[in-house]
Amino acid sequence: MIKDLFRRDMVFIHAPSVYDFRKDTIMFGPISDVVPSSPTFEMYPIGITSIAETLEQEGFNVQIINMAYRMLTDRSYDVEKVIAKMNPRSFAFDLHWLPHCHGSIEIAKICKKYHPDIPIIFGGLSASYYHEELIRYPCVDFVVRGDSTEEPVRQLMWAIRNGSSFASIPNLTWKKPDGSVVVNPLTHVPENIDYVSIPCYHYVVRSVFKYGSLANTVPYTDWLKYPITALLTARGCTQNCSICGGSRFAYKNICNREKPAYRSPQSLVNDIKQIQKLGRAPIFVLHDLRQAGPQYVDEFFSLLKQENIKNELVIELFYPAGDDYFAKIADAVPKFSLEMTLETHIESIRKLNGKFACSNEEVENTIASAFKFGCRKIDIFFMSGIPTQTYQDVIGSIDYCRHLLEKFNGDKRLALFIAPLAPFLDPGCLAFEQPEKYGYKKFCHTLEDHRQALLQPSWKHILSFETETMTRDDIVRSTYEAALKLNRLKYEFNLIDRELFEQIDFRIRAAQQVMDEIDEIITIENSKEKEERLAELKQKVEQLNRHTICGKDELKWPISERYGSVFSLTGVFMKLFVTEMRLLWKRFKINLAERPTKQNYNV
The missing domain is CATH 3.40.50.2300 (Response regulator)
Structure with a gap:
C-alpha cells in the first residue's frame, strides 16, 4: 500500500x-x-x-x-x-x-x-x-x-x-x-x-521538491538565467491567419471549438500575483486581450492596477491599437512591452494572410502610440515563405525596417526580426487544408511524412512546403540575405554594437556555406561516404544551429531581480x-x- x-x-x-x-x-x-x-x-x-x-x-x-x-x-x-x-x-x-x-x-x-x-x-x-x-x-x-x-x-x-x-x-x-x-x-x-491556472507554476515548483529534480522541469535551456513566465488568456482565437495552426479555422477543424474560451480577468490577475511572488521576470501575456471585448479589457486592467504589480508585462497585438488601449496598460503596470508579428510590409499579402490586415500607416500609428505611453520595447517580426510572397518581397521587408527606423529616429526600443515560416506548414490551418488557394505546394501530408522530413540534413530539405512564387531554395536564400541586410541596418542605427554585428555577419555567411556543402554532400550516391562527410560537418553545424540570424539577447527584456524575495x-x-x-x-x-x-x- x-x-x-x-x-x-x-x-x-x-x-x-x-x-x-x-x-x-x-x-x-x-x-x-x-x-x-x-x-x-x-x-x-x-x-x-x-x-x-x-x-x-x-x-x-x-x-x-x-x-x-x-x-x-x-x-x-x-x-x-x-x-x-x-x-x-x-x-x-x-x-x-x-x-x-x-x-x-x-x-x-x-x-x-x-x-x-x-x-x-x-x-x-x-x-x-x-x-x-x-x-x-x-x-x-x-x-x-x-x-x-x-x-x-x-x-x-x-x-x-x-x-x-x-x-x-x-x-x-x-x-x-x-x-x-x-x-x-x-x-x-x-x-x-477558469478551472485551472495555465501554466500552473505552483505545480512546477511543488514537483521540484516532490520529485527532487529541478532539471526535469526546467522549461528551456536559458530559463534559470532568464526565467520569463507566461500567462495563457484563452484557448482558441478570433483571428483566421492562413498559416496558423492556432487560428479560428484550425481550432474548429481540430478541436471542435466554435469560439475562444477565456480565463476571467480576476483569474489572470490572481495568477500574476502568484508569479510576482516567485520572481520579477517579465510575464508574457499570450493572445491579444482585446479578443474578449472592451469590457473584459477594462476589467482586467482595473483589477491589475489595484495590485501594484512590479513585473513587466509583454502584451501581444493581433491588430492595430491606439492611445486608449496603451493608456490603460500604462496606468495599470509600471512597465510594458509589445509583440507584433507583422510578417510582411506588403498590405495586400497581410490582407490575404489575415494578420494585421490593415494599412502600414495604422501599423506605424500603433508604434507611435505605444512609445507615447512609455512602451519599453516593441518586437516586430517579419517572415519568409508566407502566401504569394516573392524573393524580392522578403528583401523588401528590410527596406521597410529602414523606413521604420528613420521614421522613429532610430529609437532603440524597436526590435526588428526576420525568420522563415519553418519547418512545417501547420496541419489544420487554412493554407494546409486549401494549399492551392494560398499558393502552396505541400511535400508532407501524413504524420510519417513529417517524421521522415525531420531527419533530413538541413532545414531547406526539412521544409514541408514551397510556394508558387518561391522554391525551398528561394526561401532559404532570401532568409539569409534579408538577415544579413537587417544585421547591417541594426548596426547602422546603433541598435547593436560592432562586436555583435560582426559575430552575426560571420555566422550567417558560415551558415550559407554549410548549407551549400550539405547540398553537395546529399548528391553523393555512396551512402557510407555521405555519412562520413556529414559527420565531418557535425561540430560546425552544432555551432551554427543557434543564434544564427540575431543575437541571443535581442529577444530579452532587462530583469533587475530574477527571483522573489x-x-x-x-x-x-x-x-x-x-x-x-x-x-x-x-x-x-x-x-x-x-x-x-x-x-x-x-x-
Missing part, C-alpha cells in the same frame, strides 16, 4: 524534436532563432502543467520530465537507462507542436520496449489532428483530442487505475484488444477555462508544503478505499 501511495501514476515526457539529435548532423538553421528554445524545441507546452495539476488534485502522482532539456544539457544522459528504471501507471507525451513528431514517437517506442504493459497516452493539437494515424503506431495506446483535455485525461486515469471501460470518455481515441480503433466523440469543449518565496514554499501534505492524505485515503486490481487497459 505504501508503495502504491508514492508510485507515479503518470510520467509526462517532453521529447526533443529529433530523438538522435546528439549523433545526427542536421542543420536546423534559424528555425528557432526567434523563440526561447533551441532547435531541439526543449520548451514544453504550458498545458502539460494544468493537466498535471488537475490530476494531482485528484490524488494522482504526476511527474514532468523534460527529456529534451536533459539530453541537450547532459551528453551522458541515457534515455533508455532512465526509462527502464521507471514503473509508472502510464506514460504521456505531448505532440502539440509538429516538430516533436519524431522524438516523441521514438521515445514512446523505448517506453513500450521496456514496459509493454504500461499504457502510453498522446495529446496536443498535432496529436489531435493526426489521431487516427497516430493511434496505429504500436507504441501508442490512447490519443486525447482537443485543446482542454484536463477532464478527459482525469477520466482516463481513473479508468486505467480501476480497469474500467473507456467507451464513455470524451475526446478519446483508443484501441480495443483486437487492435481495432475506437474514436469517441469530441464533446468536451469547455467555454470557460526570501519572504515571498518562504510563503510560497510553506503553502506548497501544506498543499502536498493535504494531497498525500488524499492519496492515502484513495489507496485505502480502492486497492487497484491488475487491469487490461485495452478493454
Whole structure:
C-alpha cells in the first residue's frame, strides 16, 4: 500500500524534436532563432502543467520530465537507462507542436520496449489532428483530442487505475484488444477555462521538491538565467491567419471549438500575483486581450492596477491599437512591452494572410502610440515563405525596417526580426487544408511524412512546403540575405554594437556555406561516404544551429531581480508544503478505499 501511495501514476515526457539529435548532423538553421528554445524545441507546452495539476488534485502522482532539456544539457544522459528504471501507471507525451513528431514517437517506442504493459497516452493539437494515424503506431495506446483535455485525461486515469471501460470518455481515441480503433466523440469543449491556472507554476515548483529534480522541469535551456513566465488568456482565437495552426479555422477543424474560451480577468490577475511572488521576470501575456471585448479589457486592467504589480508585462497585438488601449496598460503596470508579428510590409499579402490586415500607416500609428505611453520595447517580426510572397518581397521587408527606423529616429526600443515560416506548414490551418488557394505546394501530408522530413540534413530539405512564387531554395536564400541586410541596418542605427554585428555577419555567411556543402554532400550516391562527410560537418553545424540570424539577447527584456524575495518565496514554499501534505492524505485515503486490481487497459 505504501508503495502504491508514492508510485507515479503518470510520467509526462517532453521529447526533443529529433530523438538522435546528439549523433545526427542536421542543420536546423534559424528555425528557432526567434523563440526561447533551441532547435531541439526543449520548451514544453504550458498545458502539460494544468493537466498535471488537475490530476494531482485528484490524488494522482504526476511527474514532468523534460527529456529534451536533459539530453541537450547532459551528453551522458541515457534515455533508455532512465526509462527502464521507471514503473509508472502510464506514460504521456505531448505532440502539440509538429516538430516533436519524431522524438516523441521514438521515445514512446523505448517506453513500450521496456514496459509493454504500461499504457502510453498522446495529446496536443498535432496529436489531435493526426489521431487516427497516430493511434496505429504500436507504441501508442490512447490519443486525447482537443485543446482542454484536463477532464478527459482525469477520466482516463481513473479508468486505467480501476480497469474500467473507456467507451464513455470524451475526446478519446483508443484501441480495443483486437487492435481495432475506437474514436469517441469530441464533446468536451469547455467555454470557460477558469478551472485551472495555465501554466500552473505552483505545480512546477511543488514537483521540484516532490520529485527532487529541478532539471526535469526546467522549461528551456536559458530559463534559470532568464526565467520569463507566461500567462495563457484563452484557448482558441478570433483571428483566421492562413498559416496558423492556432487560428479560428484550425481550432474548429481540430478541436471542435466554435469560439475562444477565456480565463476571467480576476483569474489572470490572481495568477500574476502568484508569479510576482516567485520572481520579477517579465510575464508574457499570450493572445491579444482585446479578443474578449472592451469590457473584459477594462476589467482586467482595473483589477491589475489595484495590485501594484512590479513585473513587466509583454502584451501581444493581433491588430492595430491606439492611445486608449496603451493608456490603460500604462496606468495599470509600471512597465510594458509589445509583440507584433507583422510578417510582411506588403498590405495586400497581410490582407490575404489575415494578420494585421490593415494599412502600414495604422501599423506605424500603433508604434507611435505605444512609445507615447512609455512602451519599453516593441518586437516586430517579419517572415519568409508566407502566401504569394516573392524573393524580392522578403528583401523588401528590410527596406521597410529602414523606413521604420528613420521614421522613429532610430529609437532603440524597436526590435526588428526576420525568420522563415519553418519547418512545417501547420496541419489544420487554412493554407494546409486549401494549399492551392494560398499558393502552396505541400511535400508532407501524413504524420510519417513529417517524421521522415525531420531527419533530413538541413532545414531547406526539412521544409514541408514551397510556394508558387518561391522554391525551398528561394526561401532559404532570401532568409539569409534579408538577415544579413537587417544585421547591417541594426548596426547602422546603433541598435547593436560592432562586436555583435560582426559575430552575426560571420555566422550567417558560415551558415550559407554549410548549407551549400550539405547540398553537395546529399548528391553523393555512396551512402557510407555521405555519412562520413556529414559527420565531418557535425561540430560546425552544432555551432551554427543557434543564434544564427540575431543575437541571443535581442529577444530579452532587462530583469533587475530574477527571483522573489526570501519572504515571498518562504510563503510560497510553506503553502506548497501544506498543499502536498493535504494531497498525500488524499492519496492515502484513495489507496485505502480502492486497492487497484491488475487491469487490461485495452478493454
